[in-house]
Structures are given as structure tokens and as C-alpha cells.
Amino acid sequence: xxxxxxxxxxxxxxxxxxxxxxxxxxxxxxxxxxxxxxxxxxxxxxxxxxxxxxxxxxxxxxxxxxxxxxxxxxxxxxxxxxxxxxxxxxxxxxxxxxxxxxxxxxxxxxxxxxxxxxxxxxxxxxxxxxxxxxxxxxxxxxxxxxxxxxxxxxxxxxxxxxxxxxxxxxxxxxxxxxxxxxxxxxxxxxxxxxxxxxxxxxxxxxxxxxxxxxxxxxxxxxxxxxxxxxxxxxxxxxxxxxxxxxxxxxxxxxxxxxxxxxxxxxxxxxxxxxxxxxxxxxx
Amino acid sequence: xxxxxxxxxxxxxxxxxxxxxxxxxxxxxxxxxxxxxxxxxxxxxxxxxxxxxxxxxxxxxxxxxxxxxxxxxxxxxxxxxxxxxxxxxxxxxxxxxxxxxxxxxxxxxxxxxxxxxxxxxxxxxxxxxxxxxxxxxxxxxxxxxxxxxxxx
Ligand SMILES: Cc1cc2nc3c(=O)[nH]c(=O)nc-3n(C[C@H](O)[C@H](O)[C@H](O)COP(=O)(O)OP(=O)(O)OC[C@H]3O[C@@H](n4cnc5c(N)ncnc54)[C@H](O)[C@@H]3O)c2cc1C
Ligand code: FES
Ligand code: FES
Numbered sequence: 001x002x003x004x005x006x007x008x009x010x011x012x013x014x015x016x017x018x019x020x021x022x023x024x025x026x027x028x029x030x031x032x033x034x035x036x037x038x039x040x041x042x043x044x045x046x047x048x049x050x051x052x053x054x055x056x057x058x059x060x061x062x063x064x065x066x067x068x069x070x071x072x073x074x075x076x077x078x079x080x081x082x083x084x085x086x087x088x089x090x091x092x093x094x095x096x097x098x099x100x101x102x103x104x105x106x107x108x109x110x111x112x113x114x115x116x117x118x119x120x121x122x123x124x125x126x127x128x129x130x131x132x133x134x135x136x137x138x139x140x141x142x143x144x145x146x147x148x149x150x151x152x153x154x155x156x157x158x159x160x161x162x163x164x165x166x167x168x169x170x171x172x173x174x175x176x177x178x179x180x181x182x183x184x185x186x187x188x189x190x191x192x193x194x195x196x197x198x199x200x201x202x203x204x205x206x207x208x209x210x211x212x213x214x215x216x217x218x219x220x221x222x223x224x225x226x227x228x229x230x231x232x233x234x235x236x237x238x239x240x241x242x243x244x245x246x247x248x249x250x251x252x253x254x255x256x257x258x259x260x261x262x263x264x265x266x267x268x269x270x271x272x273x274x275x276x277x278x279x280x281x282x283x
Numbered sequence: 284x285x286x287x288x289x290x291x292x293x294x295x296x297x298x299x300x301x302x303x304x305x306x307x308x309x310x311x312x313x314x315x316x317x318x319x320x321x322x323x324x325x326x327x328x329x330x331x332x333x334x335x336x337x338x339x340x341x342x343x344x345x346x347x348x349x350x351x352x353x354x355x356x357x358x359x360x361x362x363x364x365x366x367x368x369x370x371x372x373x374x375x376x377x378x379x380x381x382x383x384x385x386x387x388x389x390x391x392x393x394x395x396x397x398x399x400x401x402x403x404x405x406x407x408x409x410x411x412x413x414x415x416x417x418x419x420x421x422x423x424x425x426x427x428x429x430x431x432x433x434x435x
């Protein structure tokens with residue numbers, strides 16, 4: 001029978017993880033991805049389960065001087081309702097609110113959404129746009145990684161074998177920041193996104209763009225930024241931004257995929273229009 | 284693995300593999316067949332139960348995570364719950380497959396929002412699919428349970 005490990009502290013979890021056989025173990029948090037995958041696999045493939053759901057440290061939300069620190073085990077229903085999140089990081093409250101329906105959000109965690117590393121993860125674009133940092137715990141202590149360096153390839157993350165995601169840090173945004181979030185799917189809550197976009201644009205006192213970041217889901221093998229679009233916009237003025245150039249930059253930034261949900265061409269078209277809309281409608 | 288839970292107010296101890304789905308434990312080990320298996324993938328809500336007051340899909344919960352949990356299934360909903368009466372009055376159940384999950388989702392919703400708006404009702408039941416009723420009667424039943432107004 002498979003073994004079930006349910007540590008109460010992060011240190012204990014890390015110690016257990018360090019001793020586990022490399023394959024044949026499964027880390028589980030809210031289980032909404034793992035349990036679906038488990039249905040498709042023979043249960044005996046997993047010899048040991050490391051269950052993170054009983055670790056109070058992972059469930060904490062703390063507001064700090066720099067921003068907010070969200071434990072990897074915080075559920076999406078907690079995030080969606082959190083007054084500080086709603087006030088300072090409304091895109092995160094919005095993305096949490098459209099990640100699956102109510103019973104999913106009651107279990108699904110933010111850390112699970114990132115570590116599962118689906119290119120369609122709904123909270124990924126928002127954290128990219130906000131410039132989030134990850135706090136990663138391992139046997140030799142804690143390290144910080146900008147979130148945009150976390151996704152290395154399709155379902156591949158920068159987590160080493162004996163590391164766990166501990167928390168997600170989202171910074172306060174400077175005055176003059178505007179934001180835009182949209183998930184284009186087939187149905188509001190349950191649909192897997194065809195394209196998801198989050199934008200953060202930092203304007204000067206007028207229409208000048210100081211900085212801009214766009215996070216996208218479902219347009220490439222991983223959630224991704226649009227560095228060329230950002231580069232084009234930074235130092236530019238909203239009045240001079242050209243729709244054709246945006247489209248060109250978007251198409252050089254992303255490698256959209258054909259799959260059962262949509263074609264690459266459709267995704268490029270939607271992504272370009274969404275970026276254009278984001279630049280003008282961000283508020 | 285041996286897991287202790289409180290189910291419908293009673294302390295229960297179950298011996299089963301830790302990755303067993305709560306749904307199978309309820310139906311198979313404990314004979315509580317009110318939770319149904321629809322999709323088995325978290326999409327339909329036929330298997331919904333309350334865990335520590337929140338509506339969740341029991342097909343996605345491994346037994347290993349339930350040690351110490353308080354679980355309510357449809358069998359534990361009190362006979363005088365206004366939802367039972369209103370579902371009946373509004374003809375909100377047809378084939379009935381979705382009904383246990385709907386009533387539990389509505390129970391959690393009314394505990395949080397005793398007078399829910401239509402948007403809150405839609406959201407509270409967003410994880411529960413119904414192939415028969417078209418939802419109108421179900422929403423009506425939840426409204427009736429919250430206001431106490433009889434179906435007109
Ligand atoms: C019906 C349904 C609808 C869904 N709809 C959406 C949707 O609209 N949008 C969307 O983005 N997702 C959706 N999902 C996917 C899923 O709910 C989310 O990805 C969720 O956030 C995963 O979190 P979890 O805690 O349940 O992860 P788990 O299933 O517990 O884990 C997911 C992965 O992350 C790893 N992991 C978890 N926590 C850590 C940690 N702290 N450190 C290291 N590794 C860790 C696990 O090992 C596993 O590989 C849906 C799922 C279902 C079943
Ligand atoms: S059977 Fe669990 S959600 Fe469908
Ligand atoms: S009454 Fe048949 S599925 Fe809802």
C-alpha cells in the first residue's frame with residue numbers, strides 16, 4: 001500500500017522530501033490537478049505521497065512593507081476574497097475568481113497552479129505582469145527567483161528535485177500603474193483559457209509609458225511575457241503606439257500552438273487584439 | 284491507512300488505501316450513496332460534499348487528506364432543511380443525479396449568504412451541472428429557501 005506522509009511543518013516536509021526516492025513519489029497540495037491525473041494512471045505507480053495540505057505556514061497571507069507574501073498553499077477562494085488582494089492586486093483576485101468553479105477554488109492552491117505548470121494556468125499571466133517573485137525552500141535554505149524565470153519549458157519548472165515552492169511575493173505597484181486582465185475561453189468559470197492576458201502599464205503624469213509588462217497564458221509552451229512588446233512601449237507615448245507594430249512584436253514574442261481548443265492563427269489574432277485593448281483600456 | 288473523520292456528526296474511523304477517493308470511501312466503505320459519480324474529474328459536482336463547511340468534489344479528495352475533517356453528505360442534511368422543502372415545491376429535481384450536490388452547494392451558500400443575490404446563487408452552484416432542469420427551478424428553490432416565500 002502506498003505510504004502517505006502528512007508533515008505539519010515546512011522543515012519536516014523538506015527533510016522527508018530529501019529522503020524520498022526520486023521517482024515514485026507524488027507531492028500533493030489541493031489535489032485538483034494531481035487527482036485528475038491519478039485517474040489516468042495506475043495507482044501503484046506512486047509509492048509515497050507527500051501531502052502539503054496540513055502545513056499552516058503554507059496557508060499564510062502576510063502584507064509586508066514591499067507587498068504581499070502568499071503561502072503556496074493558500075486556496076484560490078481565500079485569495080479571491082482577500083480584501084488586500086482585491087484592493088492592491090485586483091488582477092490576482094480576478095484570476096483566482098475565474099480559475100475553475102466554486103468547489104475547485106475551495107481546494108485549488110496558488111502554488112499548485114504554478115507548479116502544475118500548465119501553459120494555460122490562469123493565475124500565471126497576472127503574476128508575470130505584476131513582477132512576482134517566488135520563495136523556494138530546499139535542503140540548503142531558501143532562495144528567491146523572479147517568477148518569469150520559473151517556467152523552463154512545457155511543464156518543466158526551475159524547482160530542483162528536493163525543493164518546494166513556499167510562497168509567492170507580489171510587490172506594491174508604483175503610482176500611475178494601470179492594469180488589465182482578461183481570460184478568453186468558451187465559458188466563464190470552468191473553461192480552460194484559450195488565451196489569458198494580464199497587463200501592467202506604468203504611465204507618467206500624461207500618456208507616456210514608463211514601463212509595461214504583459215503576461216500571457218495558452219499562447220506558447222509555458223506562460224510567458226512579451227519582452228519585445230514591452231521594449232517597444234517603454235519610453236513611447238500612447239498616442240504614437242501603432243497597432244501594426246504591436247501585432248508584429250506580439251508575433252515575434254509568442255509561439256502559439258494548435259491544439260484541440262484552438263488554432264495557432266486564432267491565438268495570435270486574439271493575443272494581438274488583447275494586447276492592443278490592454279494598452280488602451282488598462283485602468 | 285487508518286483515518287479518523289467526523290461524518291454527519293459522528294466520529295468514524297476508516298481503514299483504506301490513503302489515495303482512495305473520498306467518494307469511494309463514502310459510497311463503498313460507509314454505504315453513504317448520496318454522493319454520486321458523474322464525471323470523476325471535478326467538472327460536474329454530482330459527488331459534492333461539505334468538508335469543514337466548504338463545498339468540494341469528493342472525487343478529487345484523497346482519503347489521506349481527511350484526517351480530522353468534518354464532512355457533511357446529503358444524508359446529514361437535516362430533514363427540516365428549508366432546501367429539501369423548496370426543491371420539492373419548485374420541482375427542482377428531475378432525474379435527481381445532481382440534487383444531492385446541488386443541495387449541499389446551496390447549504391454552503393446559504394450559510395455564507397443567508398439572503399443571496401441571483402449572482403451569488405449562480406456562483407455558489409457554479410460547480411454543479413444539471414442536465415435536466417435548465418437550472419431555473421433550482422435557482423428558484425434556493426431563493427425560496429432563503430426567503431421562506433412559498434413557490435408561486
Ligand atoms: C474541474 C477543474 C477545473 C479547473 N479549471 C481550471 C481553470 O479554469 N484554470 C486553471 O488555471 N486551472 C484549472 N484547473 C486546474 C487546477 O485546479 C489548478 O491548477 C490548481 O490551482 C492546482 O492547485 P492544487 O493545489 O489543486 O494542485 P495539486 O493538484 O495538489 O498539485 C499540482 C502540481 O503542483 C505540485 N505542487 C503543488 N504544490 C506544490 C509546492 N508547494 N511545491 C512544489 N510542488 C507543488 C504537485 O506536485 C503537482 O505536480 C481545474 C481543475 C479541475 C479539476
Ligand atoms: S464526479 Fe466529482 S465532480 Fe463529477
Ligand atoms: S435533475 Fe437530472 S441532472 Fe439535475
